[in-house]
Amino acid sequence: MGIVDADIYGYSVPRMLGADRDPVVIDDMLIPPSNHGVTCISIGYFVPEGQAIIWRGPMLHKALEQFLADVFWDEPDFLLIDMPPGTGDIALSLSQYLPRAEVYVVTTPQPAAQKVAALSAAMAAKVNLPVKGIIENMSWFVGDDGKHYEIFGSGGGQELADSLGVPLLGQLPLVPELREGGDNGTPITVADPESECAKAFQEIARRIAAELKPKKIFSSALKVS
Template sequence: MMNDLLVEALRPVQDPELHRSIVDLGMLRQADLADDGTARILVALTIAGCPLRNEITNRVTSAAETLDEVSAVELEFTVMTDDEREQLRRTLHGDASGSAGSHQAHGHAEGRAIPFAQPGSTTRPLLISSGKGGVGKSSITTNLAVALAGMGHRVGVVDADIYGYSIPRMLGTDRPPTVIDEMLVPPEMWGVRCISMGYFAPENEAVIWRGPMLHKALEQFLTDVYWDEPDFLLVDMPPGTGDIAISLSQYLPRGEVYVVTTPQPAAQKVARLSAAMAEKVNLPVKGIIENMSWFTGDDGKRYEIFGAGGGQELADELGIPLLGQLPLVPMLREGGDVGRPIVAVEPESESAAAFRAIAERIAVELKPKKIFSPELKVI
């Protein structure tokens, strides 16, 4: 039975993974209010062993208890059937054979189009590139994503470094994606959703793949994952200019490239190659981020361990802005090792302030002026 008053009280309750009302998703199966004030509620979980069952319990109980008429809550759970999960997936994610577009061929093998390549997409793909390893690109991707989420944006991260994945550890996500009828719902931490090979590769085993398998993995990260139209999709690019970089330029033709470098000439030279690669595949390089710019000692003095000026020199050469300089601090590295990004856990620190300033420039100053709309057609 459904009590209208109780149903409306529960309508604002969202599934913590799908970010939709449990009422609108059809998860609420019973909402009965007995004469003695007991609310008897039955909720259908998307899968057995739902990892966020306790969170759903807390949300449903709190919402029901806001009613003066409710004196107690009796909450039980059931699980959706295979057919119900399929219908839920269709509602949220569409059919694999859905709308065709110019990038239809780059979708999942079943024919799903990549949503971020479609004219109506409002998501800004940010490709964080470096050209070489060891410059802190993944740390910057993680903290920049957390900073954007902290500004109120919906944010997702694709860990495209298939061989050297690290984003799950840096974000502190401790569970794999939830699978609903072959639709992957990515785990979320610090307001950021993430997908990575790290959720699927056996621990301590190397990923040894040739190009076609890398290509396929990236397809599925973009098409089989329920991203829910984020405002920003950050892509942690692998070092170099190989297969993955080429594939992503095809998958995300509206991607914006942000190049990470350190101040010394060796890093700057390789970072220049990353920018050249982006130019060849017609992706705009929007800005430079300089990492490890200085270290502040206990004496309060700044030490430029890796030199100075490399980021600005590269930015001037490419005719694009230097978005910010990030100090070399142990806490940034330590936070990445234990899943506590410095932007989230030390918001008043110098590093966190620098990340927020870069995020603000990307979100506002570098916002594309071109409007993409499926209704606009060239006749």
């Protein structure tokens, strides 16, 4: 499994994954660090901590190209591109570099957030990238009384999935352990694999791997012009 942290302005994957070793250069190729069985690359490895990235479109385009073409990914089962919010330059570049990529849209139940997420799906359609499923984040939290509280509303993920004709792959609860794991570099699927939240992640991954896997096998050669 590989992850490209394509959120250049708001990079966070290295910290959340606990992959703090810098990439190594061998024969003009970057060997990316890995942790918990996941390999990742991020602009965070190449700038001082706390430094803001202030780049225009061409530099973002070049950074994504290098992450895809100049990094030794070996042959991962999946290469996940963690996209920034919105429909900007990175999304356009992705459609050019990976024209057979598939899109999974993450939303919260809140109607306002769902409408913004729908714009990402609309852009994917414009650049001929198929939306394969919806994931709903922060669906509820469980109080001390054991009840589910839907503080951001309910149904936003399912409504978006229905409008696009794709499945709602899962709903992720709002739990402190998920935030803590992201801050200390230990994902909840590692720290507490039997928790409700970890099992939700596992089921989403299972459905993508088993039910939505690509029906065709394409050349592994990445062609960047």
